Amino acid sequence: MIDFRRLHLKTIEQRLLWLSHWMIHNANHVRPKVDGIKIGGHQASSASMVSIMTALYFSALRPEDRVAVKPHASPVFHAIHYLMGNQTREKMENFRGLGGVQSYPSRTKDIDDVDFSTGSVGLGVGITALASIVQDFIRAKEWGDDLACGHMVALMGDAELDEGNIYETLQEGWKNDLRNCWWIIDYNRQSLDGIVREGLFERIEKIFDAFGWDVVRVKYGALQRTAFEEPGGDRLRDWIDRCPNQDYAALTFMGGAVWRKRLMDDLGDQGDISSLIDRRSDSELAALMENLGGNCVETMADAFARIDPDRPTCFLAYTIKGWGTPIAGHKDNHGGLMNSKQFADWQAHMGIAAGQEWEPFASVGDIPGLKQFLANVPFFSKGPRRHDDAHIDVPPIEIDSAREISTQAAFGKILDDLAKGESKLAARILTTSPDVTGTTSLGPWVNRRKLFAREAMADAFIEYRIPSTAKWEFTPKGQHVELGIAEMNLFLLLGAAGLSHSLFGKRLIPIGTVYDPFVCRGLDALNYACYQDARFIIVGTPSGITLAPEGGAHQSIGTPLIGMSQDGLAAFEPAFADELAVIMEWAFDYLQRDGEGQRDERTWLRDETGGSVYLRLTTKPLEQPAKRVDDDFRQGAIDGAYWLRKPGPNCAVVIAYQGAVADEAIAAAGVIGEARRDIGVLAVTSADRLNAGWTAAQRERARQSESAESYRDAARSPASRLRHRYRHRRTPGDLVLAGRRCGAPDDLPRRRAFWTNRNDPRSIPPFPRRQAVADAVSQPVDCWETASGRSNTHFPLAGTKRSRMKDTFAGFATAVIEYGRFRNTPSWGYHLGVFIVIRAIFMLLTIKRWRQRCIFLCKPTNSTGTGICLINRFDCARECLRINYAGRLAYPALASATNMTICILPICSGVMTAQRNSTDRSASCRRRVPHFYTTSSVRHSPMHAISSHRESGKGHVCA
Ligand SMILES: Cc1ncc(C[n+]2csc(CCOP(=O)(O)OP(=O)(O)O)c2C)c(N)n1
Ligand SMILES: [Mg+2]
Incomplete structure (x- = not known):
């Protein structure tokens, strides 16, 4: 590595360490408190990752790469963008306040080009793998073959590996021939409550290996590697390898003198190693022992540069939680903050003069040189990386409702009709289902549009001419992504595909089907997708008791409330096929909207903003009403209710x-x-939109x-x-x-x-x-x-x-x-x-x-x-x-x-x-x-629409 580059990276690392910690300190100890409630922030978790993120953003990444940041590295993420001029001081000062930078990076609330919002732990990790599958899906299509493939990168805490959804994603990734995916584990061996179990990672490494990932251990920093070359260095390395996690953390917290005592106690009488230790002052010894691979920016930059970038790769970067600060290594440091005295001392140590705290280049020696370096960092070279794609026209959606039909069957028929057609909309549909494709009526669509896989695979049953309703041919052109039974993956995939216009500049119309009771199984990922403003249709079917009339675990009783309570999701429960057709035609357009969101005073909905749609369907066949084409019916079905x-x-x-x-x-x-x-x-098609409109109208009324x-x-x-x-x-x-x-x-x-x-x-x-x-x-x-x-x-x-x-x-x-x-x-x-x-x-x-x-x-x-x-x-x-x-x-x-x-x-x-x-x-x-x-006795004629809508943009009509 060229020297000046290494120096700039080191300077940037120190700048990010300072800015992230100052932002948290300012919010907790300097900014006037509004209500006495703890503000928090995570200094130790940020410090742990600062070198990794410096190397990643300022050396490894390219503009087409996309990153999910671990929850508590948010301060470092914002500091990066502040340094690059993409984040304002005002928002930094207001960290965790209303309108300030977010405690977890947020696509919808932060201004600094967040790729994936951070959700509950595990979700950001999972979505990167599914986003990579979506990228491959797009690349394999004629309309998407100009897409420059990027890496989907997850920065994750080691305790995130406890989350089950990560393993579900690993399995799905293997099935789908995952590539271009990096997971970078901040292996500080600490979680929130304490130190993780000894030897856990050997097991985890085997799991990654089993699913075909490359695992790159980055254990020692440059200082350590140099020391290992000295006489006695191999003994030091052995000692480090054998040291229990708890001891390493505690010694780190206690500092150089205690390190020396412990090392001398264990190794002091063993020849060369004594002089290796003696040659170093206490602070140098501490710096050496804390120079793990993940806390060494040049080591991390080299590790990123060395790998085969296309392979799914897990980096196991050893780090120290709270690295470079007085709280390093303490097992309680997850939520801990430096107190004012500690911070003042640390400020002096970092060389930041009073009044210079917010200066992006405070304490930097070669400011012009650093500015020039920053101006050429590849990742930022093309400016903001939010894309968009043109609106796709929606063809008329119609269905013959002469015969008795259930809403689920009607849904299948509508998709089948789309599959038969040549519309651009149909070409952009991505369907997916967690092993319930056939039983949720997606079969005819899949038979025509095929399943997606990077490598083609024929259906043996077709070759042998064995009759089957499911003609399952896998091809890169396929439009259905078949998932295993993991509803978290379903919603993570819908989340990733629902952001494709923004992430990849290619709009997809994602449609997922799931048995309605199992919506609950993927609920956190559903919320995560909506929070990111991903756009998709989720079809919960069969619902109610039509899946399990005899009772028991598989009745979906509470899902209407999920539809009502989930922001960013307009929930419908049509009864008749023509209602469903109207709603789906509207939904295909609604998914693509991105307007400013003025409320419509007819419904109090903010439909211009668009959103995702939840259709709760059923297998109960119903006799259909005569053909209805009037505007009241169409508008009512969309608004939430109409007069039957x-x-x-x-x-x-x-x-x-x-x-x-x-x-x-x-x-x-x-x-x-x-x-x-x-x-x-009164036929209610969307209690959700009625409720949302009503709520919004109430709010408006209260405001007035x-x-x-x-x-x-x-x-x-x-x-x-x-x-x-x-x-x-x-x-x-x-x-x-x-x-x-x-x-x-x-x-x-x-x-x-x-x-x-x-x-x-x-x-x-x-x-x-x-x-x-x-x-x-x-x-x-x-x-x-x-x-x-x-x-x-x-x-x-x-x-x-x-x-x-x-x-x-x-x-x-x-x-x-x-x-x-x-x-x-x-x-x-x-x-x-x-x-x-x-x-x-x-x-x-x-x-x-x-x-x-x-x-x-x-x-x-x-x-x-x-x-x-x-x-x-x-x-x-x-x-x-x-x-x-x-x-x-x-x-x-x-x-x-x-x-x-x-x-x-x-x-x-x-x-x-x-x-x-x-x-x-x-x-x-x-x-x-x-x-x-x-x-009670409303005097009222004719009955009028009552309308309102939730702030997120939902609405209704009734009465
Ligand atoms: C689903 C979920 N459960 C619990 C939490 C609370 N939580 C936030 S961070 C954290 C521990 C994280 O430890 P680790 O991943 O090792 O990150 P570190 O701070 O050590 O870098 C926990 C339990 C959460 N955010 N999401
Ligand atoms: Mg940890």
């Missing part, structure tokens, strides 16, 4: 359903229709209210007093949630249940058993007659009649008042007047007939599912009003109010429930929340 049967002016009952119980809901409408003429049937109050004297305003009283008394849960970002979507009804004392203490047994879907969905039918128009015993959540009335009045009052506020009418007298008039009319028209108008379609049963999503929306009349207010759609409805009760049929393609059990807070995966309510 529009309510008329005298509507008394609305049945809302989602998913495969459509036929039951329609039958219910028929039964009820015998007694009541005007019945609406706040700003309105800021120029009013809120405390003195009778209107606001009334509103506050109403809120505090009736819905404190709403208020709390407005400021929360971490609540589960069913949090709100639970809280409301708590505050309003409307709990139903009955619980459901775990894993309900059903013979068939029909058993589950037919339960509500039993109770229609007994429940309709009756008393509170059939409406356990409603509280007393009196409290319901109060609720309703308060709701009206609030709505009216807020309408006034919205219209910017300052007079509270006006509000009061309107309120009194409406209240009087309301009392006259409504109250006496209250009971007759309440119809409860379902008694509490042992079931659960998608219905909850709806229920959250339709909790009561006042909610509807408020939603409408927020969506600015309520007033025409309010003005033309008629009597109506909305009843929600609890629906899902799984079993059903109408159960609330807010006491069971541990049942996080089987939400026990209300599944049906009535809205």
Whole structure:
């Protein structure tokens, strides 16, 4: 290696060591504290990797390479970009603060060209291997053969190797002939809690070897290698090799004098070695002993330069956690920070003058020389490495829905039709499935478009002419990546493929299928993919109880909540094939969007930003409605709901359903229709988008209210007093949630249940058993007659009649008042007047007939599912009003109010429930929340869309 290059690398290493540590120190000890909560940062984990990262970024990498950084090397990553002028001082100063650089590098939140966001440990490692497979997939296609292949590099902590998903990825990599993948292990032999087991890595090395990886041990630094050449050096090397991890760490922490004593005790009387030790001062001896390969920048640069770059390679770089700092080697140093005294001493040691702390080139001797070196570093030479690719037009997606068909079968048919066509969209589709390709209806697509492999492989069954539905021919042109049964790999692959436009400049349309219950198995990787803003379609099918009607482990009961709660993922559960076609056509476009994200006031969705899509499908065949082409249907299916049967002016009952119980809901409408003429049937296609829109609208409303109050004297305003009283008394849960970002979507009804004392203490047994879907969905039918128009015993959540009335009045009052506020009418007298008039009319028209108008379609049963999503929306009349207010759609409805009760049929393609059990807070995966309510006498005609959306860009329509 040329000398000046080595010197520059050493200077850069020291600069990164300083900047990363100063950034953490500043955030914890210098910056004013906002709330007294520990900020943290990981000085020791950063120091451990600083030499590796210096050698990698400033010597080994090329612009086409992509890196996943280990979680706690984030400060070094940001320091690198700060040094290169790609990161601002302001954001560095605000490390771990709002808008500051992120504790784990983030593609979506950081500005400094993060390739892969860092997620939970293990995920960043895994995604590099799958990204490499995606790169090969693209390269093998005509439209992608100009792609310059890069290395997919993972910088990983040694304790990350405890994560099982890494081994799943190793296996998948082997199957797919992995190449261009480097995993660089920071082998500091420390995890978070302590020192790792002796000899673990010998086992791990064998595993890498078994999967065909090259393993490069980088154990000794340049100083050590030189010392080993001296007389007695071989004895020193033996001693280092035999020293237990714990001892090495402890001696490192204690420093040169203790090193000397220990070495002399062990080796002092053995000839040359004594003089080797004696020739060095305490600090030189410490530097020698701490000069492991991974802490030696020139050794690492040489190691990277020496390998066959295409082979999957694991670098085992021995390091010391906290290297070069006073906390080096201490077993508690993972979360430990240098205290102010230690830091001041260390600052003097590093030669950084006071006031120069943020200077990128502080203490550098040859600044022009270093700047010139930096200007020519290959990795940064082409500027930011975020790519994009043109939008792909979406052909019309249609399906013949004349016959009975399930949504899963319809999905297979739609893909088969795409496979038959010549569209550019079809050419860019990558499908994948963890060993459930055939059973999730991907078979016809795969038969036509083939499986991907770097080397072609024929299907012996075809050659021998053995009949089989699956014609499995592997070819580089193939478009299906068949995975083993590891759902983490599925979502990591979708994550990597969903970023291909940005990573490789070639857009893919990734579609993954999985049995819906096993979405949970890959949940962290799903979240990781969404967090990175990867774009894909995940199809969960079969879902509900259609996979396992008899009950047990394979019912997907909680997945609708996953769809609702996962940011960046728009979840749909269509019932009919034409809905699915509309949704898929929209989804293919939605995946590709990258707009600015203004909210659409119709839905309160931010659809311009785009995102990924989750389709929850089923194998339950349904008779299909007649051909529907109207805009209301199409728009409604996308927004989240449409009227299957529009309510008329005298509507008394609305049945809302989602998913495969459509036929039951329609039958219910028929039964009820015998007694009541005007019945609406609301087809919900996406409770998620309804919920997201509603949430966003609530937020918007709250925001507007706040700003309105800021120029009013809120405390003195009778209107606001009334509103506050109403809120505090009736819905404190709403208020709390407005400021929360971490609540589960069913949090709100639970809280409301708590505050309003409307709990139903009955619980459901775990894993309900059903013979068939029909058993589950037919339960509500039993109770229609007994429940309709009756008393509170059939409406356990409603509280007393009196409290319901109060609720309703308060709701009206609030709505009216807020309408006034919205219209910017300052007079509270006006509000009061309107309120009194409406209240009087309301009392006259409504109250006496209250009971007759309440119809409860379902008694509490042992079931659960998608219905909850709806229920959250339709909790009561006042909610509807408020939603409408927020969506600015309520007033025409309010003005033309008629009597109506909305009843929600609890629906899902799984079993059903109408159960609330807010006491069971541990049942996080089987939400026990209300599944049906009535809205009380909303006067309302025609019914209007209530809309809203989650901040991430989801939305809905209803009522
Ligand atoms: C899935 C997951 N579990 C736990 C953690 C918390 N955690 C963060 S780093 C860490 C230990 C990391 O040790 P290692 O990988 O050896 O990195 P080092 O800091 O030693 O370089 C743990 C347990 C996490 N981030 N993700
Ligand atoms: Mg470690």
